[in-house]
Amino acid sequence: MEIVFKILGWSFTFGVPLVVVVAILGLRKNEGVWGNTIAAINVSFAALIALNYWEDVASLLAGMYAAGLFYWDFIAIWLLFLVAYALLDEVTRHLTRVKVKFPDPIELLGTPAAGLCLFAVFFLFYTFTLHLAPLGNPSEQGGIASYDLMKAKSYDILSSGNLAPFNSTNTFDSNKVFVNQNSRRAALKHVAESKGTTSFEGTVPKRN
16 A cells, blocks of 8 residues: 555645646747746746745634634635736736737747746646645655655755855844744644544644
8 A cells, every 4th residue: 555655645746736737838838938938937036925925825724714824825826826817917918019029949949948947937836735734744755855854954945045146144044933933834734633623622733
């Protein structure tokens, strides 16, 4: 059964974003390099918007209905992403009604290249959101790496990124927000495991 769970885990991890991106590209098959590049940019900006504001929306939703606490993080980030992408797509469609035409060789190579960029951005965003979902440890479900290792690597990459010459004045996580959020999630997970449910009652661990 272990191999079955691993196959299902890999299919869920890679299959879902691949199907979504193929669907997006299918709907935009006549857009060429220009349209698909804009789609990739829209997905990037929509992901950035969602990543920056999902906690505010999740806190608002949790205040309205605390019993669904374990679901609000996941719902909030996807709600923001979908709304942001829909708005950006609508705006860019109106602003770029005249499509830029490139020579055939560029169209031939550039269209799939833009599609790969779109897949890469969406895949990174999608896999990040899985860690906000009310799921078990990804490493126990055929995931590609230990959840704790992935968290540590993400923190290390973001922290070392501050050594870049153009970012010397800003320090990532100077207030230890990242660590506090992990502590909060650990507290939520403990409650869920001890009660055997994702329905939440009582004092909610604070967002610091």
